[in-house]
Amino acid sequence: MKINFLGLNPETSESMTFNKLTLSFTGYLSNYEPEFLNDYFVKSLNPFRVSLILAMIFYGGFALLDAATVPELKEIFWFIRFAVIFPVMLSVFAFSYFKTFRKYMQLLITCIMLVTGIGIIVMIILGARISNYSYYAGLILIFIFGYTFAKARFLYASFAGWLIVIAYEISAIWISDTPWTILVNNNFFFISSNIIGMLIGYSLELSARRDFYMRKLLDMEQEKVKAINSTLEKRVIERTRQLTNTNLKLKKEMEVRIRLDRERSELETQLFQLKKIETIGTLAGGIAHDFNNILTPILGYTDMALEELPEESTLRFDIEQINNAALRGKDLVQQILTFSREVNVERKPVKLIQIVSEVVNLIKASLPHGIEIRKSFDSGIGIILADPVHIHQIIMNLCTNAIHAMKNSGGILDIKVDSVMIDQKTARKINNLKIGIYIRIRLSDTGHGMDRRTKERIFEPFFTRKEVGSGTGLGLSVVHGIVSNYNGAITVNSTPGKGTLFTVYLPYNITGPVNEIKSSDQLPRGVEHILFVDDELDITFMGIKMLENLGYKVTAKTNSSEAFEEFKRNPGKYSLLVTDQTMPKMLGSELAGKMKKINPALKVIIITGYVDKISDVARSKDNSYEIILKPIKMSEFSKTIRKVLDNK
Amino acid sequence: MAKILVIDDDPSILTMLKKMLEREGYEVDTACNGSEGLDKIEDSPPDLLITDIVMPEKEGMELIFHLRRKKPELKIIAISGGGRFNYEGYLTSAKYLGADLTFQKPLIHKEFVQAVSDLINNK
Numbered sequence: 001m002k003i004n005f006l007g008l009n010p011e012t013s014e015s016m017t018f019n020k021l022t023l024s025f026t027g028y029l030s031n032y033e034p035e036f037l038n039d040y041f042v043k044s045l046n047p048f049r050v051s052l053i054l055a056m057i058f059y060g061g062f063a064l065l066d067a068a069t070v071p072e073l074k075e076i077f078w079f080i081r082f083a084v085i086f087p088v089m090l091s092v093f094a095f096s097y098f099k100t101f102r103k104y105m106q107l108l109i110t111c112i113m114l115v116t117g118i119g120i121i122v123m124i125i126l127g128a129r130i131s132n133y134s135y136y137a138g139l140i141l142i143f144i145f146g147y148t149f150a151k152a153r154f155l156y157a158s159f160a161g162w163l164i165v166i167a168y169e170i171s172a173i174w175i176s177d178t179p180w181t182i183l184v185n186n187n188f189f190f191i192s193s194n195i196i197g198m199l200i201g202y203s204l205e206l207s208a209r210r211d212f213y214m215r216k217l218l219d220m221e222q223e224k225v226k227a228i229n230s231t232l233e234k235r236v237i238e239r240t241r242q243l244t245n246t247n248l249k250l251k252k253e254m255e256v257r258i259r260l261d262r263e264r265s266e267l268e269t270q271l272f273q274l275k276k277i278e279t280i281g282t283l284a285g286g287i288a289h290d291f292n293n294i295l296t297p298i299l300g301y302t303d304m305a306l307e308e309l310p311e312e313s314t315l316r317f318d319i320e321q322i323n324n325a326a327l328r329g330k331d332l333v334q335q336i337l338t339f340s341r342e343v344n345v346e347r348k349p350v351k352l353i354q355i356v357s358e359v360v361n362l363i364k365a366s367l368p369h370g371i372e373i374r375k376s377f378d379s380g381i382g383i384i385l386a387d388p389v390h391i392h393q394i395i396m397n398l399c400t401n402a403i404h405a406m407k408n409s410g411g412i413l414d415i416k417v418d419s420v421m422i423d424q425k426t427a428r429k430i431n432n433l434k435i436g437i438y439i440r441i442r443l444s445d446t447g448h449g450m451d452r453r454t455k456e457r458i459f460e461p462f463f464t465r466k467e468v469g470s471g472t473g474l475g476l477s478v479v480h481g482i483v484s485n486y487n488g489a490i491t492v493n494s495t496p497g498k499g500t501l502f503t504v505y506l507p508y509n510i511t512g513p514v515n516e517i518k519s520s521d522q523l524p525r526g527v528e529h530i531l532f533v534d535d536e537l538d539i540t541f542m543g544i545k546m547l548e549n550l551g552y553k554v555t556a557k558t559n560s561s562e563a564f565e566e567f568k569r570n571p572g573k574y575s576l577l578v579t580d581q582t583m584p585k586m587l588g589s590e591l592a593g594k595m596k597k598i599n600p601a602l603k604v605i606i607i608t609g610y611v612d613k614i615s616d617v618a619r620s621k622d623n624s625y626e627i628i629l630k631p632i633k634m635s636e637f638s639k640t641i642r643k644v645l646d647n648k
Numbered sequence: 649m650a651k652i653l654v655i656d657d658d659p660s661i662l663t664m665l666k667k668m669l670e671r672e673g674y675e676v677d678t679a680c681n682g683s684e685g686l687d688k689i690e691d692s693p694p695d696l697l698i699t700d701i702v703m704p705e706k707e708g709m710e711l712i713f714h715l716r717r718k719k720p721e722l723k724i725i726a727i728s729g730g731g732r733f734n735y736e737g738y739l740t741s742a743k744y745l746g747a748d749l750t751f752q753k754p755l756i757h758k759e760f761v762q763a764v765s766d767l768i769n770n771k
Contacts, residue, residue, distance in 0.1 A: 291729075292729030292752075
């Protein structure tokens with residue numbers, strides 16, 4: 001491997017390339033030449049000034065030598081020293097403080113070398129007349145100054161040096177006729193010192209250049225390091241940001257995961273319960289079939305026997321007992337079948353509230369002491385499509401259970417009936433109900449309540465906590481069967497020692513005979529044009545249906561920006577905006593604010609499923625918005641609409 | 649005297665119905681499955697057929713379907729104690745396939761006898 005004088009490999013770009021004679025940078029370094037010259041100038045300026053002063057001291061100091069060795073010539077010599085050389089040096093010294101000096105410095109150093117040299121040569125010529133040949137040594141001093149302290153560059157100094165040599169030779173040979181031996185002697189010292197001076201100058205400039213080059217390399221490396229550092233820093237920042245984001249995402253995912261897991265396990269439990277009940281239902285259906293076949297001949301024969309037996313027969317009572325028992329068996333089978341959902345539902349328009357009231361009155365008649373019945377019925381609920389017997393059975397069964405739970409302690413039986421809108425989120429929690437409008441029957445007691453295990457099994461047929469003989473254990477399973485058959489749902493909440501709440505959801509079949517519903521509807525109605533916005537398609541459909549049934553004209557949008565575009569086109573068309581609060585692109589309250597800017601007369605109702613989101617709505621500047629909480633109650637909804645529209 | 653054929657896979661029901669209807673003065677024949685019933689209908693066609701629906705040999709449903717095409721004049725009453733999986737669906741389907749009347753087991757004696765009489769007398 002080749003190694004240059006810097007200890008670097010010239011094959012690589014790291015080697016210093018320069019002209020061996022002029023020392024100028026070449027190749028990839030040539031661009032740096034002006035920079036080096038500038039740098040060299042800056043570094044040389046002060047040493048140059050010092051060397052100039054030093055040179056003047058020496059040049060002046062030798063005036064003493066003049067007086068001692070050539071007293072007869074001292075006036076002329078002193079004239080040369082102080083009247084010619086000194087002014088030149090002083091003016092260059094002064095000039096060094098000017099800006100343009102940078103450009104002429106090397107040239108002026110060369111000039112000073114030449115002028116001082118010629119001065120000495122003149123003194124040599126004059127000295128030779130009186131046989132003094134020793135002044136040539138002054139030239140050696142000039143070489144020393146010129147090549148070293150004065151900071152002349154190698155090329156300039158060499159040029160001046162050799163010019164001085166030539167001038168000396170000319171004057172020594174042709175003008176002063178120096179003796180041969182003295183000439184040779186002087187030349188030896190004098191040329192040798194010029195050559196040594198050149199070598200020193202060469203090596204000084206080279207090392208200055210090397211120094212510059214090394215600094216440059218260092219700078220470049222430092223730049224590289226800086227660049228790497230900054231890239232590294234950027235990467236660290238970027239990476240940190242990414243990590244923070246990922247971390248946040250992970251946290252969110254974990255939260256969602258935990259929530260989904262919980263929901264899943266809840267659904268699994270529900271599904272398991274439903275499957276279990278369904279399986280038992282299928283089994284019950286099979287048993288019912290066989291049981292009916294067994295009951296058929298019993299009833300047939302007892303009926304025939306009763307017809308044939310004379311009135312006074314003692315057997316008559318016995319056979320009547322068999323016949324009655326078989327009839328009870330028949331009823332039981334009917335109940336099992338209701339539970340197993342094998343009975344066709346015959347739906348007709350019924351007044352739900354009326355049936356519930358009937359059952360409550362029926363129960364009141366035989367209410368044990370210490371139990372109070374409270375009821376609160378939403379008068380807005382009109383006719384629904386159902387089998388009255390089924391509604392009867394549901395209410396009766398639930399009431400009987402509640403009363404049984406409070407038999408010893410007494411308490412309050414509370415029955416509430418209203419209608420609610422079930423959205424996707426709520427629906428998921430209630431046995432995966434379809435979203436829509438439902439009649440909600442809530443029946444609570446303050447009885448003994450039940451534990452989790454009991455709660456899980458209460459809808460299974462033949463599961464009973466009543467003592468033997470006081471119930472078949474079919475009651476709640478029958479209720480479950482009926483409710484499921486109506487595509488509804490039943491849920492139970494219970495705290496041991498505090499009481500139980502059963503909630504029954506029955507679809508409010510608006511798709512049924514609407515006229516009948518309308519005729520008995522006591523909900524406030526209207527004819528205004530309403531803009532309905534919700535990002536859930538199903539809820540939007542439901543909203544249209546509901547509002548149209550109340551007589552309103554409805555335009556519905558599932559996208560807040562589309563709704564806003566529509567409103568911009570026809571701002572005067574709508575009297576009321578009904579909007580969901582939580583939508584992906586724009587909050588309901590934001591949408592309302594933008595619309596109110598266009599038409600300040602617009603009335604606004606905001607629907608929200610989250611109580612905590614109300615503060616968002618309230619925080620918006622216009623607090624004239626009405627807020628309705630999900631699940632939407634039909635009566636509340638219709639009344640609020642009327643209230644908002646009538647509030648001029 | 650009107651002739652009735654009763655088909656049911658449960659012998660006790662078969663015996664009971666035979667007795668019940670004979671008391672009313674009908675001539676009653678019985679079969680314990682669909683294939684046997686079909687043979688008997690071929691041999692001497694009855695005025696009324698009372699058939700169970702869920703039976704092992706030949707399903708009542710199949711029998712009704714077959715007979716409705718072959719013997720449109722034959723009157724049919726379908727009875728059932730309910731299917732194992734779809735209780736009332738069977739009777740609804742039987743009616744759809746052409747049974748004149750359907751009855752849920754256990755039969756209500758008076759109601760059933762009255763319906764048989766009405767059907768035979770074309771009321």
